[in-house]
Amino acid sequence: MVTKPDTKPEFLCMAPWTHTYLSPQSERRLCCASREPAQNFKQYIDTDSGSGQYNPITLEEWWNSEHVRSIRRTMMNGDIPEACQVCNHKLLNTDVYRTYFWHMFRHHYDSIWETTDETGYTSMRPISWDYRFSNLCNFKCRMCGDMLSSSWESEVKRHKLVDETNPKNGWLREPVRSSMRRWQTDAAEKEFGTAVESGTVEEIYWVGGEPLMYEQHWDYMNRIIELGYANRVYARYNTNLSRIEYKGMNLWNILNEYRDWQVCASIDGTGEVGEYIRTGLDYNSWLKNFEGGVAVMRHRRQLKLDYTITLPGLLEIQNMVELSKRYNVELLTKVTFAFTPDILLSPLALPRETLDEIVDENLEWLKHNASDLQQSLVDVLQNMKNRPTFSEQWPDSWKHNASKGKRWLKQLDKIRPGPDMEYILNKDKRLLEWWNSINE
Numbered sequence: 001m002v003t004k005p006d007t008k009p010e011f012l013c014m015a016p017w018t019h020t021y022l023s024p025q026s027e028r029r030l031c032c033a034s035r036e037p038a039q040n041f042k043q044y045i046d047t048d049s050g051s052g053q054y055n056p057i058t059l060e061e062w063w064n065s066e067h068v069r070s071i072r073r074t075m076m077n078g079d080i081p082e083a084c085q086v087c088n089h090k091l092l093n094t095d096v097y098r099t100y101f102w103h104m105f106r107h108h109y110d111s112i113w114e115t116t117d118e119t120g121y122t123s124m125r126p127i128s129w130d131y132r133f134s135n136l137c138n139f140k141c142r143m144c145g146d147m148l149s150s151s152w153e154s155e156v157k158r159h160k161l162v163d164e165t166n167p168k169n170g171w172l173r174e175p176v177r178s179s180m181r182r183w184q185t186d187a188a189e190k191e192f193g194t195a196v197e198s199g200t201v202e203e204i205y206w207v208g209g210e211p212l213m214y215e216q217h218w219d220y221m222n223r224i225i226e227l228g229y230a231n232r233v234y235a236r237y238n239t240n241l242s243r244i245e246y247k248g249m250n251l252w253n254i255l256n257e258y259r260d261w262q263v264c265a266s267i268d269g270t271g272e273v274g275e276y277i278r279t280g281l282d283y284n285s286w287l288k289n290f291e292g293g294v295a296v297m298r299h300r301r302q303l304k305l306d307y308t309i310t311l312p313g314l315l316e317i318q319n320m321v322e323l324s325k326r327y328n329v330e331l332l333t334k335v336t337f338a339f340t341p342d343i344l345l346s347p348l349a350l351p352r353e354t355l356d357e358i359v360d361e362n363l364e365w366l367k368h369n370a371s372d373l374q375q376s377l378v379d380v381l382q383n384m385k386n387r388p389t390f391s392e393q394w395p396d397s398w399k400h401n402a403s404k405g406k407r408w409l410k411q412l413d414k415i416r417p418g419p420d421m422e423y424i425l426n427k428d429k430r431l432l433e434w435w436n437s438i439n440e
Contacts, residue, residue, distance in 0.1 A: 001113065002118060004110070012112075013084065013102070016075065018127050019128040020129055021131075025180060028043065030068070056183055058187060068120070104128070104202075131188055135148055135209045137213065138151060139151060139210065142279065143337070189216065192220070196227070205237075208239075211238070212242075233259060235261040238264045261301050263302070264304050264306035270319045276421075302329075305324055307331055310346070311346065311431070312424045318362070328373070331377055348388075354430050357430070362381060363382065366378055
C-alpha cells in the first residue's frame with residue numbers, strides 16, 4: 001500500500017483504476033482519448049518479426065501490465081503521464097476526461113491508495129466499460145475512418161484507398177480481419193459478460209462504430225435489467241441517433257429502467273452541411289429521433305447535442321446554438337481531432353488571421369445569444385484562439401500536407417453522392433478563397 005498524500009495529485013485520473021477500453025480492432029488504452037506511443041496497432045499485430053499475425057492481449061494481461069502500472073506510479077507520484085496529452089493540453093475539448101472520471105468515481109479514491117502497491121499493481125477491478133465490439137456503423141463521417149466505421153472500411157477497400165501492405169493497416173487483411181471478428185465475439189464478450197453477470201458494472205459507455213447497431217448493446221442492457229441492478233448503473237452513449245429501435249426494442253424504453261443516463265447525439269451541422277460532414281445522415285429523420293429523446297429526458301437523464309467543430313462546421317455555429325436553445329439541451333462541443341497536419345477537416349488548418357476572424361465574429365454573436373447550455377462552445381472557440389494553427393505548428397511540412405489533405409477530401413467528394421467541399425465552403429467566401437489557394 002502507498003501512503004495517501006494530503007491532497008489529490010493534480011494529474012491523477014481515476015481511469016487506470018476503474019476503467020477499461022477496447023477498440024474495434026482490440027487495441028487497449030487507458031481510455032478512448034489516451035495516446036500510448038508503445039501501443040496502437042503493434043499491440044495486437046506482430047510487426048516486429050514481420051509476421052503480421054494477429055495476437056491480441058486479454059484484459060488480465062493488460063490490467064496490471066508494466067505499461068499500466070507505470071502510468072499509475074507516475075500519477076501517484078504527481079507527475080504527468082505522456083499518454084494523457086489530450087487532457088493535459090485540452091486537445092479535444094476544455095472539459096477533459098480526467099475531470100469526468102473524477103466526478104464519476106471519486107468515491108473510490110481512497111481505494112486507490114489502499115489497494116495499490118509501489119509497483120503500480122492494484123487489486124481493484126474495472127467498474128467502467130468502454131468495449132467497442134466492432135466498427136459496425138452506417139455512417140461515413142468525413143473526420144472518421146475505417147477503424148471506427150464499417151461503411152468507411154467497405155469504401156476504402158472497394159475503391160482501393162488504403163495500402164494494406166502498410167503494417168498499420170494489417171488489420172484490414174484476411175485472415176487477420178476474420179480472426180479479429182472471432183476474438184471480439186468470443187474473448188471480448190466473455191470479459192464484458194463476466195462483469196455484467198457479477199453485478200460490478202457501475203458505468204457503461206456505448207460508442208462505436210454505431211452502438212445502437214450492436215446486438216451486444218441490446219442484449220447486455222436487457223440482461224442488466226433482468227439481473228436487477230439497472231438502478232445502480234450509469235449508461236452513457238455517443239450515437240449518431242439514426243435508429244433507436246432494434247427487433248422491437250426501443251432505446252428510450254430500455255433507458256427508463258436505468259438510474260441515470262446520458263445520450264450524446266452526434267450532429268455537426270444542420271441540413272445539407274450536416275449531411276455533408278456525416279455521410280449517411282438524414283437530418284429530418286435524425287431530428288425526429290432526437291425529439292423522442294427530448295420527450296423522456298429529465299434531471300439526470302440527459303439528452304445532449306454532441307457537436308464536433310469541423311472546417312465546414314464553422315458555418316454552423318449559430319445554427320447549432322439555435323438547435324440547442326430550441327430543445328433546451330446542452331451543446332457539448334469539441335474540435336476535430338488531429339495529430340497530423342493533413343487533416344483539413346480541422347478548423348486549425350485555416351490561416352491564423354482567417355480562423356481568428358471567424359472565431360471572433362462568432363464569439364461576439366454568442367455574447368448576445370448564448371446561455372449556460374452553450375458554454376462549452378464558447379470555451380472551445382476561445383481555446384482555439386490560443387492553440388497553434390497547423391501552419392504554425394508544422395511550418396516546414398504544412399504546404400505539402402495541405403495538398404495531400406485536399407487531394408484526399410476531393411477524392412471522397414468524387415466517390416460520394418451530394419455536394420462537394422467547394423460547394424459547402426462557398427457559403428463563406430473566406431473559406432472558399434483559402435480552399436482554392438491550396439495547390440493539389
